[in-house]
Amino acid sequence: MTQHPRTDGRRPPNAGPKASARNRAALTAAAREVFAEQGINAALSSIARRAGVGQGVLYRHFPDRAAVAAAVLEENVREVEQAAAAEGASFAMVLGVLSWHMTESAAFISVLHGANEAAGGSVGPAYARELSDRLEYALRTRIPDDHRLAEDANLMLAVGMVSGAVIGPTREDRERRVLDAWRLLAVEVGPVRPFDG
Structure with a gap:
């Protein structure tokens, strides 16, 4: 998931592999929903948005x-x-x-x-x-x-x-x-x- 700066200006600590696994699960769940709603040719950006991550995160997990x-x-x-x-x-x-x-x-x-x-x-x-x-x-x-x-x-x-x-x-x-x-x-x-x- 996208990390936002804390109120003190510092970024939260990197969650490492836990965040990676969460992001992949969120992307898979979002893909299921988006494909069901819009078909298999739905924009991948829609999947990333639904999962709450950037497109770069999507492409790190799924090349295409x-x-x-x-x-x-x-x-x-x-x-x-x-x-x-x-x-x-x-x-x-x-x-x-x-x-x-x-x-x-x-x-x-x-x-x-x-x-x-x-x-x-x-x-x-x-x-x-x-x-x-x-x-x-x-x-x-x-x-x-x-x-x-x-x-x-x-x-x-x-x-x-x-x-x-x-x-x-x-x-x-x-x-x-x-x-x-x-x-x-x-x-x-x-x-x-x-x-x-």
Whole structure:
């Protein structure tokens, strides 16, 4: 975060690595919000402003748009993996976390469709494939054997179909659409919310 001089004229002490980690987390959270509101091609300066840092700080952490998108994507997948690994997690609960990320992250939708053109093509298809594979693995750890989506091709096809329905100008619109899409597929989904550990 930007340091402002204290009233006695001296700058506050440098917080070092703690500030760096805070800035990176703030930038990733801001990128998720800005991409959801303005699309993946939103100005990087908007992300820096939302995070409360200068553009130089953004570029210290992320050299380009693709790196920002990759950080958001990595966090999305990591949260779904954590939800799937949680004791007592159900498939419906994990789908609720996945659905929250679909409604919050325009960049995530690109990965779910195996596309990456929206980020300028520089995230890389191999990385997108790796994230998609990790996501599928996490979901498969919780899907019951007799579930209608348990067959090899059905699970990620359904995820792709539902993510394609996630449109709308507001978060509420997008959440309604994602729940309607799961309902049309006759798939139970838990509460649409982030994984809270």
